[in-house]
Amino acid sequence: SCQYFTVSDRRFANIVSFLHNKNAVKIWTGKIGHLKSGTFHEDSNITQAFIGTDGMQTVADCLASNANVQRPVWISEVFWEEGSRKWKVDRFGFYDYLIIAHNGKCADKLMSSAGAPEVHSLLRVRFNDVLNPRDQRMHLCSLWVLLIAFETPLKLCFEGAHIDHDDISWISNNTAKYRNAREPVAGKKDSTECWTIISTKAFGKNFKVPQENIPPSTEKVVTERLLTAFKAATGRKEVPRVCYTRVQLWGAAVPINVLGSGADCVFDCRHHLGVCGDWLSYPCIQGAAISGLSLAEKIQQHSAGQSATSTRLHPTFTAATTSAIGSFPTDKSLIFTPKS
CATH class of the missing domain: 3.50.50.60 (FAD/NAD(P)-binding domain)
Known part of the structure; x- marks a missing residue:
């Protein structure tokens, strides 16, 4: 559910440096900004955005490697x-x-x-x-998260956007975001483009159900509503054919x-x-x-x-001063420069 994170504290900067040295995080270099009715503005306040190298699981795995963790x-x-x-x-x-x-x-x-x-x-x-x-x-608010895959790329000019819309608050292009995380299968070209769509807090409340047992009817309605909102936010009347969806309620979200x-x-x-x-x-x-x-x-x-x-x-x-998906504090004096 964490889409990216930023750094404004030197203590946390030391942790991020350690994680980067262990190849557990990387800098997200794609454009991130704000989107409304198809118009995108890049966020000038973001100094650097960080993500897990292969999702946030890599961060947890790296930190856990230094402790005696017993699970489940x-x-x-x-x-x-x-x-x-x-x-x-x-x-x-x-x-x-x-x-x-x-x-x-x-x-x-x-x-x-x-x-x-x-x-x-x-x-x-x-x-x-x-x-x-x-x-x-x-x-705590509740948020719906939709993972959706399109057969062909949308060719949008950004990789992540905070959305001004009644139903969705965030979208990101996971294919572009993690483009180097997995090596392509030899001889196989994959044009699929995968996106994450996160609802607004109000939408999460209005469609809240037991997250461990989502009724099929709610799953269908939520998926359709979030996809419709995605089209409106990106200014697209039509999108490529959808080949995969998975929706989940993030009950105790932000x-x-x-x-x-x-x-x-x-x-x-x-x-x-x-x-x-x-x-x-x-x-x-x-x-x-x-x-x-x-x-x-x-x-x-x-x-x-x-x-x-x-x-x-x-x-x-x-x-708390925060967007629907969390806060992103920055400090222009804390710029991480990876060692070559």
Whole structure:
């Protein structure tokens, strides 16, 4: 669901440099901008856009290679044991610290009876397309994502665009975006062009269904509506024949508010409990990374006896400045120059 990310923080720049050195990310050199009724304007604010070399999975795989990650593991119950001052994690035993790197209904439910009510109050969630400032809960929007393949190229002048339309907010040409990710099969010429189409927040709300069990009728209507909007946005009455579609609801998509604690993470030193995520800083890949780094520093300081201070645990949220698919902060002084 992450279409690209930008860099405006030196700590995150170091991570991106490491990922690039490991061939896990690359600079997206295609044109990115804004589109309305067929008229495209390139975004002059973007300094550099980064993508996973072969999708965002390459980023996760690269980072996981430096850790002992066990998967698949399903955790349905956690509980703070006051006597031992440790966390009982399902059937997997006791742990010194617990980190919640998640949000939405699952995180809310997991922590509802875990024995840390202040942190649970921060994880309560409301799903909506607009922010209600009187409701001091995390607000998440829902977005529909359509993957679509055309038999022949559309020959548009851009590779990614934020859209001014009631139904869609973003489109990108995946074939151009990842043109060097996979080698073509010898002797086989493929003219197929694949695109990602992402809905608006309002569209996501209006057509929301259980994302694990999408009714065929909803799948059909959503696909048709998003394709119609794609034509309108690109100024095309007709498009090449569609040879593949796959639509999925991104239920807990992008935060539309962030916790106003003044910290990039949540840390409850009494319960050895931390939370990290983009909804604690700003809704983007960089925000999530900085939140994780901040929490790691809190835990390191606490475990070393250097700090016994919690972050502010009161649920006070503020509006996030973001597009439908997230925020893209930039800093013109941070330009990444790959080593030759």
